[in-house]
Amino acid sequence: MNSDIRTVMWKEARSLFRQRGSRIRALLTLLTPVAFFAVYSPWSAGPDWATDPLSIIAAVITPMLIVTLIIPDSIAGERERHTLPTLLASRLPDRAILFGKAVFSLLIAWGVTLLTLLLALVTVNLTHWSGKVLVYAPTVLVAGVSLSFLTAAMTSGIGVFISLRASTVQEAQQLLAAFVLGPITLLGPVVLIVSQTTDLDLIDRITRVDGELLLASALTALVIIDGLLAFLAMRRFRRSRLIES
Amino acid sequence: MLAETPTPAPTMTDPVIRIDKLTKRFGARSAVNGLSLDIPAGTIFGFLGPNGAGKTTTINLLLGLLEPSAGRAEVLGCDTRVSGDEIRAATGALLEHTGLYEQLTAEENLEFYGRAYRMPVSARRDRIEELLTHIGLWERRADRVGTWSRGMKQRLALARALLHSPSLVFLDEPTAGLDVVAAKEVREDLASLSEWEGATVFLTTHNMAEAERLCDRVAVIRAGSLIAVGEPSDLRARGSRQVEIAGRGFGEHLLSVLRARPDVEGLVANNGSLRIDVNGDADVAALVGAIVGSGAQVEEVHRGAASLEDVFFTLMKEEI
Structure with a gap:
């Protein structure tokens, strides 16, 4: 099984960097969020970047953006380009195809996010040098590494379901982006509006929440969601269903 | 050449495919209706029928990709209901579309499927060179497949179907949509490769001239039901x-x-x-x-x- 998963990942890697014949396009697609979160954001935030939740937001959004680009192309793209029936007629097991694609997108997204966080630290140190090397606060580091992995896995799992239903790559990418990035995009304005128009003062409440407890809760929730998505994806990703759909 | 893929070895007298009252219904519509057929080893078997007759559904059933609604089929001695993995490991398929990854090179396309069939590295490389040389595309191996003509892609897809030396190959209308010259080249490749490899070929087509030229035996299917089977010469005589x-x-x-x-x-x-x-x-x-x-x-x-x-x-x- 592992060698079959590696085989699928080998093909995915070759395909990603040959997207429509352009390595530059693929690299630009991957590097756009990197440029934003590794250069612009830390430059603007200054030394607070290493201790602020802003870097954690980058660790959550970056893998979402990258998986949103990769997984629809990997799954809905096989159907759109008529390569899926031949793949299903090969000896590769259903789960090797599923996990090869999902794990590939997860690893690329996680790897790029870790690279982004590292580069962001370099940016902060270069642009706001204070005489000593600035490093991430332990909680921020743990949150960045673990949340980015689990968020990539969650986006990948949701992406599998959306891609299996979508008829084109574009449709799958748009739906996935709306599904995972939409709530995050809306969260800030909603909190702001609720705080300003009611007596709840959500911003104050959020800043008073124990960060470590919040992180532990988020990690637990993501582990459960990821496990559930993996289980459901294994049930859904079956040859007979894929051929008949 | 196959690693970890037990290929049942049929004798020349054994049918490689046994189909018994095979039926596949999609809702109220029967795509395949009580099909019974034996296909002997070592033949090029033509499965003829108009569009929508049930040819592709039959291939999907034989590959274990679809579950039959009734009846049963054995491919290389394996029940399609329970041994789809074994069947797919031991057979090759060129389906309705080439299934080639156009952004990859010809060699990478074959390399991927060679890995998928767990062919050892050296055997895989030798086999890719052997097949691409045989069909005259070795010099173009580093080209992205997306830049190729439809005929070249179809010939590469044929090579891919034979890559792991399967004893049975399913070809779903391999010359459909090709111009006369490309179709002739594919037919020539198909005839020479099947003779060279000694594989049994299950070929669907609605091109009668192609069936007459290539096939040892043919079956005619209409609306999911078998209406004739035999050698082309027998059918011609019967039809006179x-x-x-x-x-x-x-x-x-x-x-x-x-x-x-x-x-x-x-x-x-x-x-x-x-x-x-x-x-x-x-x-x-x-x-x-x-x-x-x-x-x-x-x-x-x-x-x-x-x-x-x-x-x-x-x-x-x-x-x-």
Whole structure:
């Protein structure tokens, strides 16, 4: 099984960097969020970047953006380009195809996010040098590494379901982006509006929440969601269903 | 060459495919309806039928990609319901579309499927070179497949189907949509590769000339039901509706007797010869016996040759 998963990942890697014949396009697609979160954001935030939740937001959004680009192309793209029936007629097991694609997108997204966080630290140190090397606060580091992995896995799992239903790559990418990035995009304005128009003062409440407890809760929730998505994806990703759909 | 893929080895007398009352329904519609068929090893078997006849569904059932609604099928001794993985490991397939990754090179496409079939590295590389050389595409191995013509892609897809040396290959309309030259090249590759490899080929097509040229045996399917099976020459003979008889003594009495027979649809007598149009159920031997019995002398009997295409069209018009 592992060698079959590696085989699928080998093909995915070759395909990603040959997207429509352009390595530059693929690299630009991957590097756009990197440029934003590794250069612009830390430059603007200054030394607070290493201790602020802003870097954690980058660790959550970056893998979402990258998986949103990769997984629809990997799954809905096989159907759109008529390569899926031949793949299903090969000896590769259903789960090797599923996990090869999902794990590939997860690893690329996680790897790029870790690279982004590292580069962001370099940016902060270069642009706001204070005489000593600035490093991430332990909680921020743990949150960045673990949340980015689990968020990539969650986006990948949701992406599998959306891609299996979508008829084109574009449709799958748009739906996935709306599904995972939409709530995050809306969260800030909603909190702001609720705080300003009611007596709840959500911003104050959020800043008073124990960060470590919040992180532990988020990690637990993501582990459960990821496990559930993996289980459901294994049930859904079956040859007979894929051929008949 | 296959690693970790147990390939049951059929003998020449064993059918590689046994289909018994196989049925596949999608809702109320039957795509395959009680199909029964044995396909012997080492043959190129043509599965003929118009669009929507159930050819592709049959391939999907045989590959274990679809679950039958009723009946059963064995491929290489494996039940398609329970041993789909074994069947897919031991067979090759070129389906309706080439299934090639256009952004990858020809060599990478074969490399991927070589890895998928767990071929050892050196065997995989040798085999890729061997196949690409055989079909004349070795020099183009580093080209992205997306830049190739449709015919070249189809030939590469054929090579991919044979990459792991399967003992059985499914080809779903391999020349559909190709121009005359490309279709001829694919047919030539198919004939030479199947002979060279010794694989059994299950070929679906609605091109009768192709079936006649390539196939040892053919079956005709319509609306999911089998309506004829046999060697192309047998089907042609069976489909012929005209019998020419040379001789003497073809008087008016004989002609009226023949016209009264239910198996005679038309009759023309001309200078010592009779040309009789018979229906599909006609027993030509009994017909000749009746002529001789009436006192006429029969010197020569010749059944007109129908093309497989004529037979096909006749079968398509008949009621099931």
